[in-house]
Every structure is written in structure tokens, then in C-alpha cells.
Amino acid sequence: MTERTEIIARARQEKRTYLNEIESKELLRGAGIPTTGIVLAKSREEAVAQAQRIGFPVVLKVVSPDVIHKSDSGGVKLNLTDADSVSRAYDEIIKAVSERQPGAPVEGVSVQNMARPGVEVIIGMSKDPQFGPVLMFGLGGILVEILKDVSFRIVPLAPRDARQMIHEIKGYPLLEGYRGSEPADVAFLEQLLLKVSSFVEKTPEIKELDLNPIFAYRDGAVAVDARVILEEDGAAAGNT
Numbered sequence: 399m400t401e402r403t404e405i406i407a408r409a410r411q412e413k414r415t416y417l418n419e420i421e422s423k424e425l426l427r428g429a430g431i432p433t434t435g436i437v438l439a440k441s442r443e444e445a446v447a448q449a450q451r452i453g454f455p456v457v458l459k460v461v462s463p464d465v466i467h468k469s470d471s472g473g474v475k476l477n478l479t480d481a482d483s484v485s486r487a488y489d490e491i492i493k494a495v496s497e498r499q500p501g502a503p504v505e506g507v508s509v510q511n512m513a514r515p516g517v518e519v520i521i522g523m524s525k526d527p528q529f530g531p532v533l534m535f536g537l538g539g540i541l542v543e544i545l546k547d548v549s550f551r552i553v554p555l556a557p558r559d560a561r562q563m564i565h566e567i568k569g570y571p572l573l574e575g576y577r578g579s580e581p582a583d584v585a586f587l588e589q590l591l592l593k594v595s596s597f598v599e600k601t602p603e604i605k606e607l608d609l610n611p612i613f614a615y616r617d618g619a620v621a622v623d624a625r626v627i628l629e630e631d632g633a634a635a636g637n638t
């Protein structure tokens with residue numbers, strides 16, 4: 399079995415439709431989409447050991463099938479620069495999540511490298527009852543949440559669709575570098591959209607996909623958060 403079918407089969411077996419960030423990023427990497435390196439730590443000691451192995455600074459995030467919005471639950475600690483802060487962050491995450499989502503089963507925390515800041519963009523996929531999988535592209539943060547500055551195309555995308563999706567958002571000038579800020583590698587983002595499109599086409603078991611945010615750089619880009627929701631087992635997989 400490939401890693402992809404293994405991850406999906408395991409979730410199915412456990413009657414889960416929500417893949418955690420580690421599983422989601424594994425799937426994406428298999429599709430050639432860059433993500434931050436990430437591992438699971440099941441104890442404070444393991445978190446410290448993993449951080450030392452990965453190299454500081456690191457990020458810790460809660461891993462729980464019940465916690466979908468990790469920062470809302472106090473489950474994200476950024477820019478941890480030494481073993482002590484990793485130790486503390488581990489305890490703080492466990493405490494915050496148990497207070498804000500009592501009873502949520504926690505598998506542990508993920509340890510991942512802290513990505514340097516870039517232009518935040520998002521790529522999402524949801525399924526339209528009529529058109530099937532549809533990709534969304536937008537700029538991250540408030541531009542998406544408040545201004546809904548996003549573009550959509552039906553899967554599969556042609557190279558021209560990917561180019562248009564990026565160019566037609568109102569915030570496009572931000573990707574060209576605004577007042578001295580780092581420009582984004584637009585050609586790379588186009589390739590990323592095409593990779594997501596073909597990944598989605600090949601994986602009909604996926605109901606929803608959310609790469610939010612992706613940090614885009616002058617050269618390349620990396621997904622720092624990823625969330626995959628599977629179709630209910632037995633649901634019409636193709637859905638097109």
C-alpha cells in the first residue's frame with residue numbers, strides 16, 4: 399500500500415473523517431507539495447528531544463481528533479527557541495486544551511520547524527454538489543476572513559486557470575512585493591495549484607482540503623498548516 403492509501407485506510411478503520419495535521423502533511427508531501435517537517439511527540443520529554451533533533455526554533459501544536467481550530471483552543475505555540483520553552487509550551491498546550499475543550503482526547507503535540515515569515519496565502523478545496531471539487535485561492539489572514547478576496551476554479555485546473563486564479567484576486571499586488579516587502583514566487587504558486595488539483599483528482603476520498611496558511615517566498619513556498627476532511631466511508635467517492 400502507498401502511504402496515501404494507508405493513511406486514509408487507518409482513518410477509516412478508526413471511523414475518523416478528520417485527518418490530523420501530521421497525516422494531512424504526509425499526504426501533501428506525497429503529492430509534491432512542500433510542508434514544514436513535522437513529528438508527533440506524546441510526552442514533554444519526547445517534545446524536547448524532537449525539538450533538539452529538528453533544531454530550534456520550533457512550533458508546538460496540539461494533535462487531537464476533536465480540535466480542528468488549534469489556536470482557538472490555545473493549542474499553538476510559536477517560535478520556541480530552547481528546551482525550556484518547549485517543555486513549558488507542552489504543558490501550557492495540554493492545560494489550555496483541557497480547559498477550553500474538556501474531554502477532548504489529546505494524542506500529543508506536533509513538533510515542527512518554525513518557518514520564516516512570508517506572504518500568507520491559502521489554497522482550499524471543497525466539493526460543489528453540481529461541479530464536484532472546486533479549488534480556492536486567496537491571500538491569508540484578514541484578506542480572506544473579512545474581505546473574502548478569493549478566486550475559484552473547477553478541478554481539474556489547466557495551467558491557464560492557475561495563472562488566472564492568482565492574478566484575479568484584488569490583493570495580487572501584494573504578491574508582487576508591496577513597499578519593499580518580499581515578493582512571492584507566483585510561478586511556484588501556479589505549480590502548487592496544479593499539484594493540488596491533480597492530487598484532489600486522484601484522491602476522491604477527500605471531501606475538503608485546507609492549506610491555511612502557506613508562506614510564499616521569493617523562491618518557493620511552504621504549507622505551515624494543513625487540514626484534510628475525508629468523505630464519510632461509503633459516500634459516493636467520485637462526486638463529479
Ligand code: ADP
Binds near residue numbers: 468470
Ligand atoms: P489553526 O488550527 O488555528 O489554523 P495553524 O497551524 O494555522 O493553526 O497555526 C496558527 C498560525 O500560527 C498560522 O496561521 C501561522 O501564522 C502560524 N504558524 C503555524 N505553524 C507555523 C510554522 N510551522 N512556522 C511559522 N508559523 C507558523
Ligand code: MG
Binds near residue numbers: 610611624
Ligand atoms: Mg491554520
